[in-house]
Amino acid sequence: MDNRRDFLTKLAAASAALVPVRTFSFAAPLPRPVSGSAVEPMAEDAAQNLRGGALYRSPKTFFGADYYPEAWEESRWPTDVQMMREAGFNIVRLAEFAWARIEPREGDLDFDWLDRIVDLLWKGGIQTLMGTPTSQPPPWLYQKYPDLYPVNAEGIRYNFGGRYLYCFNHPGMAEYTRKIVSGIAKRYANHPAVVGWHPDNEFGHVARECYCKEYCEPAFHKWLEARYGSLDKLNAAWGTSFWSQIYSDWSQIPLPRLTQQQHNPALILDYRRFWSDTVVGYQKLQIDILAEIAPRQFTTHNLWGKPDYFAMARDLNVAAMNFYPAYGWGRLEDNGLELDTFRGLKDGNFWVVEQRGGRPGSHNETLESAPGLLRLWAYQSYAHGADAVIFFRWRTAARGGEEYWFGLLNQDGRPNRRYRELAGMGKELERVGKLLEGTNVVSPLAFYVDYESEWAKTAPDVRAFDDRRADYYKAFKRLGVNIDVTGRGRDLTRYKIVFAPMLYMVNDDMVEQFTRFVRGGGTLVLTFRSGVKEWDNSVTMQPLPGLLRDLAGIEIEEFEPLLKMDPELKEGEMPLQGVAAPFAARASAGTIWADILEPKGAQALAKYGRKFYAGKAAVTLNRVGEGRVIYIGTHLARDFADALAAWLLAPHRIVPPFAVPEMVDVSYREKAGKKLIFVMNFNNTAQAVRLPRTYRNVLAERDVAGSVLIPPRDLLILSEA
Numbered sequence: 001m002d003n004r005r006d007f008l009t010k011l012a013a014a015s016a017a018l019v020p021v022r023t024f025s026f027a028a029p030l031p032r033p034v035s036g037s038a039v040e041p042m043a044e045d046a047a048q049n050l051r052g053g054a055l056y057r058s059p060k061t062f063f064g065a066d067y068y069p070e071a072w073e074e075s076r077w078p079t080d081v082q083m084m085r086e087a088g089f090n091i092v093r094l095a096e097f098a099w100a101r102i103e104p105r106e107g108d109l110d111f112d113w114l115d116r117i118v119d120l121l122w123k124g125g126i127q128t129l130m131g132t133p134t135s136q137p138p139p140w141l142y143q144k145y146p147d148l149y150p151v152n153a154e155g156i157r158y159n160f161g162g163r164y165l166y167c168f169n170h171p172g173m174a175e176y177t178r179k180i181v182s183g184i185a186k187r188y189a190n191h192p193a194v195v196g197w198h199p200d201n202e203f204g205h206v207a208r209e210c211y212c213k214e215y216c217e218p219a220f221h222k223w224l225e226a227r228y229g230s231l232d233k234l235n236a237a238w239g240t241s242f243w244s245q246i247y248s249d250w251s252q253i254p255l256p257r258l259t260q261q262q263h264n265p266a267l268i269l270d271y272r273r274f275w276s277d278t279v280v281g282y283q284k285l286q287i288d289i290l291a292e293i294a295p296r297q298f299t300t301h302n303l304w305g306k307p308d309y310f311a312m313a314r315d316l317n318v319a320a321m322n323f324y325p326a327y328g329w330g331r332l333e334d335n336g337l338e339l340d341t342f343r344g345l346k347d348g349n350f351w352v353v354e355q356r357g358g359r360p361g362s363h364n365e366t367l368e369s370a371p372g373l374l375r376l377w378a379y380q381s382y383a384h385g386a387d388a389v390i391f392f393r394w395r396t397a398a399r400g401g402e403e404y405w406f407g408l409l410n411q412d413g414r415p416n417r418r419y420r421e422l423a424g425m426g427k428e429l430e431r432v433g434k435l436l437e438g439t440n441v442v443s444p445l446a447f448y449v450d451y452e453s454e455w456a457k458t459a460p461d462v463r464a465f466d467d468r469r470a471d472y473y474k475a476f477k478r479l480g481v482n483i484d485v486t487g488r489g490r491d492l493t494r495y496k497i498v499f500a501p502m503l504y505m506v507n508d509d510m511v512e513q514f515t516r517f518v519r520g521g522g523t524l525v526l527t528f529r530s531g532v533k534e535w536d537n538s539v540t541m542q543p544l545p546g547l548l549r550d551l552a553g554i555e556i557e558e559f560e561p562l563l564k565m566d567p568e569l570k571e572g573e574m575p576l577q578g579v580a581a582p583f584a585a586r587a588s589a590g591t592i593w594a595d596i597l598e599p600k601g602a603q604a605l606a607k608y609g610r611k612f613y614a615g616k617a618a619v620t621l622n623r624v625g626e627g628r629v630i631y632i633g634t635h636l637a638r639d640f641a642d643a644l645a646a647w648l649l650a651p652h653r654i655v656p657p658f659a660v661p662e663m664v665d666v667s668y669r670e671k672a673g674k675k676l677i678f679v680m681n682f683n684n685t686a687q688a689v690r691l692p693r694t695y696r697n698v699l700a701e702r703d704v705a706g707s708v709l710i711p712p713r714d715l716l717i718l719s720e721a
């Protein structure tokens, strides 16, 4: 608990400082020269900025692929490098799965092949983001440690064959991690082609959770002892008196393995916290080694799975993500919020280290990207703050795991439609990349996310809960607004509006954070099922919305889900009647949930129209100091969500560049107040956008104004004069 508080304090201080405070030693030896290189080593100030941490901005725009040269004949490598050059690539990620190739037998390190490909790429003008190869240990390590395999929640130990097969708490893994990470770090710490480090791969992947009795369970007990101090406190906080669970010794406390009916929700949440801290700790083991041996290079990692991303990102210089836009797995347009989330982790630009390069999944699971989409998604990454887009992967595997997780090239290795599309983009980036340099995304509005609150929603009694935050996100995006993602400990006062959907579990620090923001003139929006739980995962004993009650100016005595089975509702839709701006005299419908709101100082904006709570408030406004708190007790249909979004912006004088049609994403980056605007049409039909002023059309190299038609799956890039 203390560590978390410490982290928040540091995070708040870092946010407040607004400039990178890290200093670096340049005492390391100079980069060794590579003859015939097409790329100059980076200037020191640029290199320092690259490792910048908060407000990170890359000194240049990167474009490239994840490359697995170890899977192909070496005679093919020059062709690959030549094709990458022709596509305008300037970066690859290498080696995160190459441990067994680098160290085929214990202590027998072979970097020669890696040297050869790094140098070959470098001569072709392509730099390397070097992976540490710990994603999967080699077979010999399991002969040494048969208990290295993680144990799943059913208590079954995995066998060799997959990936990510190690327990983070295994002491042998820590020892061999130090050896291999130090080895590769020493080899490439001063190589001018190696721009940074990518420890491992997807540390947070859910398949990596371990429930072993040998290492994870005792570590969990220690973690609990540090958090609670005494078993009396733990028993009280968890409510172990019910179902006869009172613990009299730490060793009695289980990991949440398979049990009959369900585990205690507090145990589940604390396991999630413990697991996240475990992952953060193992990542830090690697980062500390890299920082010591390779201080000139930055660290990044593709955050994935269930750890606290804010905590993971704290130790990295740059946040990174995998971006596999839904196309077969979900809706095509639900991508912006995901990108904005990763930008929010360090309040600055980020890297996409796995961008969809071909069809993900198995061969019959996802749809082919129609012409234009791969390019459009890649631009969407840049538009939302990526400084690097690295496609997964260069060439689809002909052998081994994930043989149908397609990359840019098919197994045949020939230029294809996907390659040609992105090579065309590479040409465009010769100009667009320069314009992106030094720009950041600036937003007047933020969505608030808290990972511990999200984990609390995963308890068995909560069941899957769709908070539909993306619907509100899209309502704001249609108006053309940039949106940040923020969280606990951050300074909210730089925003005009903070949207905090379904903040299920809250603590006093969050209430203080919100109160400061609202009193200073901000608008806070809360939605149903907020403030239900307190920080020990107990249901609040205050009237709902618990700790948020005074801010919202309401109380909630009764609530219910809006179910399709309800005979009083048609398809589960609750009629809503607007009674004040922005809904005055308008009718709509709510779905999913109904919090029956009793105003205690707040004013009703809309009321329920049916059932025993007809006439009771559904949406309220509370004025606090200079600011406003909106509480939405149900899920608003699109007409009310749109009306609310426009009405919220108005008093803050937020004037976005222009509004856009459905499934058109407008996002902009800026430098010195000048915007570079990306207008991306994800529709299969052309869409018209009305420009309120003259812009430079960057791709067409001419000025544009008035109504502009964007072809299907295409974009406009506009710069302000």
Ligand SMILES: [Zn+2]
Binding pocket: 150, 151, 167, 168, 169, 170, 210, 211, 212, 213, 215, 216, 217
């Ligand atoms: Zn374990």
